[in-house]
Amino acid sequence: MSVVPTFKVRGLASVLGALNNLEKQSRFGIARAITKTAKATEDALKREMRSKTDRPTPYFLRSTFVQPATRDKLRARVGIKDQAFSKNRLSSAQMFGHHFEGGGRATKVLEQYLRRAGLLGFGEFVAPGAGARLDAYGNMSRGQVQQILSQLRIGPDRAAFKSNSRRSKRNAQRAGRIFWARGNARDGHLKRGAYIDMGPPVGLRPLLVVIRSPSYKRRFDLPQLAATTIAKTWKDNLNASLIEAFNSAK
Structure with a gap:
């Protein structure tokens, strides 16, 4: 008759807690890196909006938005605001969408x-x-x-x-x-x-x-601009954000 040896591990709860905290901080750092990259994309878009538009209005330059990533949703959005703030005024997406997609204007x-x-x-x-x-x-x-x-x-x-x-x-x-x-x-x-x-x-x-x-050609290629920005900034943003996240861990 063989005897199966048993082991008692001390401090397992603290190890599991440390691993859980490691995952949380990792996701926090990744979310921060995604948001930084999204904001860099928005900044690049605004530069193009200034350079490729004749006398752009402040309202036009304020029409972009960034929806930041979170620890639970590792995804950010960059786009044009689609909410109208009064019943008589079109949303930014309706007013300026032809610059991003081409075709007729609203x-x-x-x-x-x-x-x-x-x-x-x-x-x-x-x-x-x-x-x-x-x-x-x-x-x-x-x-x-x-x-x-x-x-x-x-x-x-x-x-x-x-x-x-x-x-x-x-x-x-x-x-x-x-x-x-x-x-x-x-x-x-x-x-x-x-x-x-x-x-x-x-x-x-x-x-x-x-x-x-009137028919317009697409002036701003946001998907291509995002791809270019990601290739340039993502690695540095991720490294810096993970370091910040682990340094801030309690």
């Missing part, structure tokens, strides 16, 4: 009002005309957009545009009379769009020109 808020009023058809858009006031970023100024909405009476609150007071008429006359040309004889066969009549000696100036759906 309908702007002004164009939405023009369509609701029957002034624009399906597949039609508008571009600033020669008489438009542009801001520092090459877009039509907000003040002039409001003038167009007000004088065409197509804004979010049409009742607010129905004032016939002397003050309203005087303000409109001073700013210039804005009207929509439908491209017929009644409008003097002007091309379709919004015009402002400044009176002599300036006369008529085009504010909005009707165009067909």
Whole structure:
């Protein structure tokens, strides 16, 4: 009859605890490295957004996001914000998605009002005309957009545009009379769009020109940019993050 020897190991609980802590710190370090790499990708994207865009707006440059990795979810995301912060404003992904995927752009808020009023058809858009006031970023100024909405009476609150007071008429006359040309004889066969009549000696100036759906080529290749950044930074980020994680272990 053989006897099976038995052993009693002391301190096993502390060993298992140390191994468990080692796993936790490893995952913490890996998550930190993933997040660092994702932020490096976002930084590289912002540099391209500045260099490849003519006078990019602060709103455009703030449109990116990084969703950090966690110890339980070893994955990070870099992208364009897809949440609209007001019912009248498109999300960043809707406004700028054509820069990342190519194709047509989304309908702007002004164009939405023009369509609701029957002034624009399906597949039609508008571009600033020669008489438009542009801001520092090459877009039509907000003040002039409001003038167009007000004088065409197509804004979010049409009742607010129905004032016939002397003050309203005087303000409109001073700013210039804005009207929509439908491209017929009644409008003097002007091309379709919004015009402002400044009176002599300036006369008529085009504010909005009707165009067909513009098509864009992809300007930013985010997957390729991420792959390049990962190849350059991942190894160093991982080594540094693991060292930080183990040094911070209690």
